[in-house]
Amino acid sequence: MKYGEKPQLIKEDGTRLDGRRPEEPRPIHMEVGVLENADGSALVSFGKTRVLAAVYGPREPIQKYMVLPDRAILRVRYHMAPFSTGERKSPAPSRREIELSKVIREALEPVVMTELYPRTMIDLFIEVLQADGGTRTTGVTAASLALADAGIAMRDLVSGVAIGKVNGKLVVDIDEVEDMYGEADMPVAMATRLGKVVLLQLNGVLSKEEFVKAMDMARKTLEAISEMQRKTLLEKYSKVLQS
């Protein structure tokens, strides 16, 4: 149910509104260990979308009944800052934020080795500082960096990106305008080394062939994003090897 004047999202020469090629993500920037208090933290931006993630724990939960005897409980909050959007966003949690907190938590459950920390809680707080499309996938990418930074055992990093369909064409890493006027938005997150898809949603309509192609585009992009995450962590630790 899109409304308003629809811009031409794919130009004559096949490039997108902001000049990108269909399979080209926005400029990606990653930093780890950006917060003093948190046990682990990361700041990740995809173009203008910028997300901060922080990890606390594993620690004893304040509510003593919130424990499992054989593993840690993950507690995830995806939240958008009031100034992150065009119109001010109310800071109260929306239904959208509640759903996204759940899908992000479920994306991290397969990689975090929660069985090592029974009776504890691992808190993961994700704040969207600026929203320009792809906030949940940027959030999950930042979250996995923050978990590694916190020294919480993980089977793999998690990387996320949204594939979209705009003007009938599949494109990688859609921004807000492409999401608003496009035909489909498919956020995907993977633990690429394990070859596992850990987050997948589709808002929009795709044919079977388009879906298969979109998943393949997602995998290729996520392998590259995973390498960027590794590079970010390697840079942080290279210091301990060379003075």
Added chain:
Amino acid sequence: MSFTPFRIPIVPQLKKNMILSLIEKGLRIDGRRPEEPRPVKIVTHYLDKAEGSAYVELGKTKVIAGVKLEVGEPFRDMPDLGVFTVHAEFVPLASPSFEPGPPDENAIELSRVIDRSYRELGAVELEKLSIIPGKKVWIVWVDLYIIDHDGNLLDASMIASLAALKTTRIPGFKVEGDNVVVDKEATSGTLPLKEEAVYVHIAKIGDHLIVDPSLDEEVVADSRIAFAVSRDGRIAGIQKMGQGGMTIDEINNAMELALSVAPKYFNAVDAAVNNEGNEGR
């Protein structure tokens, strides 16, 4: 805020082992084949006071969908369109794991996933639901009531909402200046629906994919994924759920499975809608 579930129903270890060992042989605890959904029972016109309604049983899972039409104001940025909204309640009588209170993340997820598929397909012709352009439109409320939870609430809820929407009538009304007077006793037409979809929910247990998981199967599943499938076989929504990952091959297989099962659900809806009243109260 989302927590790792810590109040999930406990499946006894022996039962869990049985589910797993049967799956290895391509069998399921209730005798179904992996690709076989449970029997669907649909009763349309289940309620009098709703403009559309359906009662659905998917195996032992039971859902009521009620559609209410009310006159209201359109959204400012979409002044000529009616309003469509889906809401789900997991009422406490349905399961020992449901608590009274505002909808939890599972109820919110269910309603948003269903809402998205109708919205993205442009299923309800909202432009035909404008009464006084820019001022008065029909607001379509779809309320899903889960009354017995034996797994796969998504497929059951989607079928219930579709059967209810397909049998929804628009009340009679008169425009008097800027006011709309509604006569709920009369009928001015049926709800314009140009696209339809069903969800097919697939669970991965071990290395096996099964359609329409029961509650026990959901609890032991490694991962789950649901595909919304339109009448013409397009994918109109996806939601991956649960705590494990799936390979791309597994996801593609699940997608094929969903496309092959969807016609069964559509047939069940068609049979119920075309025999209106036969199965009713």
Added chain:
Amino acid sequence: MAEEKIIVLPGDKLDGPNLEVRGLGRNYATYKLGDEVYAALPGVLEVTEEKKIYIPLENVYIPKPGDIVIGIVVNVGLSYWTIDINAPYNAVLTAQEFLNRPFNPASESLSLYLVEGDYVIGKISSFDRFRSPFITLKGSEKFGKIVKGKVIEIKPSRIPRVIGKKRSMINMLMEESGCDITVGVNGRIHINCDNPHIEDIVTLAIKKIEAEAHTSGLTDRVRTFLKDKLSNS
């Protein structure tokens, strides 16, 4: 002995039959998939001709019996104190353990002895992850309440470097500074010097070890650093 050091990250394969995992136990730092072993934490992999040594660079401190830890009192109960040991689990120090005599909560208050914010040094006596860790104060005259000096906190993963091979680093730190230094494996270090200014210099030296943990010739560089700072003071 040719030695190569590389950084490994979660999901990296740590193959080779002679893999040794330092610091944390193998189960806390690696995982198996089939027959292969993978890293679960960012770490350093030292590759020599004979073996591979994997040392995590970030980890959560998990208590185990026998660990010497430095804790902070976070709650005074009726018959025990709750102690933060920089771990996912708070530890318990009983009144009887601290006082070394029977204790009657009806007639005495524990806040006479230790209050919130006090530091204690002790040893983990029991812990099985299903019940809270307990602290014992038996075994060393250093155990008990810290009344003097300074406590600093570093990453628990860097503690083995502060101690050094065969205690080489910690012995050097104590000899050069003349201070008494107690290392808690939970990442807290007690520095007790006659002169508070020297405590600050030792703090800087330990922070240097934390930052450059896996560089070669670190002990000598820290010695030079200490000598230099101490002679200027």
